Amino acid sequence: MITAVRKPMEEIRGMIAPFKKILIVGCGTCVAECASGGEKEVGLLASALRIDAKNRKREIEIKEMTIDRQCVYEFIDQLTGIIENYEAVLSLGCGAGVQALAEIFPVAKIFPALNTTFIGQTKEPGLWIENCRACGDCKLGDFAAICPVTRCSKSLFNGPCGGSKDGNCEVDPELPCAWNLIITRLEEKGELGRLEKIYEPVDWSKMGKGPRKIMREDQSI
Numbered sequence: 485m486i487t488a489v490r491k492p493m494e495e496i497r498g499m500i501a502p503f504k505k506i507l508i509v510g511c512g513t514c515v516a517e518c519a520s521g522g523e524k525e526v527g528l529l530a531s532a533l534r535i536d537a538k539n540r541k542r543e544i545e546i547k548e549m550t551i552d553r554q555c556v557y558e559f560i561d562q563l564t565g566i567i568e569n570y571e572a573v574l575s576l577g578c579g580a581g582v583q584a585l586a587e588i589f590p591v592a593k594i595f596p597a598l599n600t601t602f603i604g605q606t607k608e609p610g611l612w613i614e615n616c617r618a619c620g621d622c623k624l625g626d627f628a629a630i631c632p633v634t635r636c637s638k639s640l641f642n643g644p645c646g647g648s649k650d651g652n653c654e655v656d657p658e659l660p661c662a663w664n665l666i667i668t669r670l671e672e673k674g675e676l677g678r679l680e681k682i683y684e685p686v687d688w689s690k691m692g693k694g695p696r697k698i699m700r701e702d703q704s705i
C-alpha cells in the first residue's frame with residue numbers, strides 16, 4: 485500500500501487560512517490502513533480545525549467525506565454536486581489521489597493534507613515499513629521475497645557489504661540487515677545456491693525518466 489503521514493497542523497492551517505467553507509475528503513484504502521487519511525482521521529482533522537477556528541474566533545464550516553478511493557474516477561464522481569459548494573478542499577488522499585481529484589475538478593482549490601511517503605507494509609500496529617521502490621523489474625523470486633533494492637541501505641544485489649553487526653545494518657543499526665535476512669531465509673529453504681549467480685546491477689532506467697504508465701488493451705473499454 486501507499487503510506488502517508490499527516491502534515492503539521494501549522495501547514496494545514498496556513499493552506500486553508502483564506503477560506504471559510506472547507507470540504508475534507510478522506511480515502512478509504514491505503515491511507516486508511518496506515519491511519520492517516522481514512523474516515524477516522526478525517527473526523528480528527530475536522531475536529532482539530534473546528535477547535536482551532538473557535539480559539540481564534542474565526543467562523544468556519546467544515547464538511548467531512550470519505551470515498552473508497554481517491555485515485556479512481558468511479559469513486560471520485562461521488563463528490564460531483566458537493567465539491568462545488570466549498571471554497572477549498574483538503575484531501576487526505578495520497579499524492580495520486582490529490583492529483584486525480586484536481587484533474588476531475590480543475591476549478592476547485594484542492595490542498596494536500598498528507599505527505600505521501602512510501603510503498604510499504606503494516607508490520608505491527610503503529611509501525612509501517614518501506615519494502616518496495618517500484619523498480620519495475622521485480623527480483624523477489626531470487627531473493628527469498630526480501631527486496632534488496634529497498635531493504636538493503638545500499639541496494640546491494642550480490643551479497644552483503646560486510647558491515648552488518650549482530651544481524652543489523654551498519655548504515656542504520658536499528659534496521660535488520662536485509663542481506664542477513666535473505667541469506668537466513670534462503671538457507672532455511674535450502675536455496676542458498678541461488679546466490680552463486682552474479683546479478684546484473686539494477687536497471688534504473690526501468691523506473692523511467694518521466695511518469696510511468698501501464699497500458700493494457702484487455703482492460704480498456
Ligand code: SF4
Binds near residue numbers: 617620622623
Ligand atoms: S525488486 Fe523492485 S519491484 Fe520487487 S519489491 Fe524490490 S523494488 Fe519492488
Ligand code: SF4
Binds near residue numbers: 640644
Ligand atoms: S549492513 Fe546489510 S542492509 Fe546494511 S548496507 Fe550492508 S548489506 Fe545492506
